């Protein structure tokens with residue numbers, strides 16, 4: 001349980017924050033186990049419900065959300081939590097110092113095809129004196145995050161995390177249940193020949209993005225004078241993991257496919273935590289027009305355009321938007 005007065009580790013990190021992170025990892029290990037059991041755990045397929053975003057909920061969206069919510073609230077470290085799968089924030093311990101925003105299961109369309117999925121989380125400090133049911137506590141810019149990360153449920157289960165001093169990756173050792181440090185200093189190469197975007201939306205993008213992608217596709221015959229390759233995992237957690245491992249540019253730009261919803265990805269529990277990781281690994285993250293982490297959210301489920309990854313390539317893309 002949380003301590004009454006903050007106790008700091010030698011490097012200045014609050015021990016309550018470390019305990020909260022351990023709690024989050026305990027929840028992710030539970031999710032990882034169910035993911036690996038697949039049909040045997042009865043977690044595949046859809047529910048009959050829609051979430052607040054109007055998306056059909058998969059069984060695993062619901063199971064992951066309940067596990068993550070119950071375990072983090074039970075720990076006592078959180079003043080409140082908020083999730084993609086919850087319409088409102090959920091109040092926690094009035095004495096809790098932290099707020100956690102999370103996407104319990106990212107890449108829902110991959111669940112039933114046994115493909116890459118993950119959990120994304122973002123931790124901020126709760127404002128002094130704010131009531132646990134004050135949802136506006138979450139409307140802080142991404143620069144206020146004290147920790148962000150994701151757990152990837154792939155061939156191995158991996159944690160990628162930052163507390164603002166670089167990015168580390170850990171691999172879950174299922175023989176004893178611990179996350180072992182496997183990459184100490186994650187660094188995104190500034191140049192790349194790999195891009196990730198859902199090309200089926202091409203005709204709905206704005207002109208600057210159309211022109212940028214056209215020039216990538218022209219390869220060595222176009223003004224970029226090099227051949228690009230494309231990847232699309234359809235789970236941000238997987239696409240961002242790839243660019244943290246070997247560079248690249250990941251985009252989910254504004255589109256006019258659905259006039260009521262010009263953006264796909266959510267600021268508080270997708271774009272902000274991933275931007276924190278990308279920036280900490282030497283990359284750049286923008287909407288195309290402004291730094292994502294500098295935006296002040298106006299709604300807990302706000303959506304935003306995303307362009308992130310290798311520094312030089314993202315800056316080239318941003319030049320098209322000027």
Ligand code: AHG
Nearest residue numbers: 105106107108109198234235236237
């Ligand atoms: P979620 O499963 O949490 O709703 O998020 C899915 C998001 C993101 O992870 C991914 O990059 C994108 O949706 C995939 O979009 P497309 O279906 O357009 O490929």
Ligand code: MN
Nearest residue numbers: 103105106107
């Ligand atoms: Mn998601």
Ligand code: MN
Nearest residue numbers: 084103105106
């Ligand atoms: Mn999700």
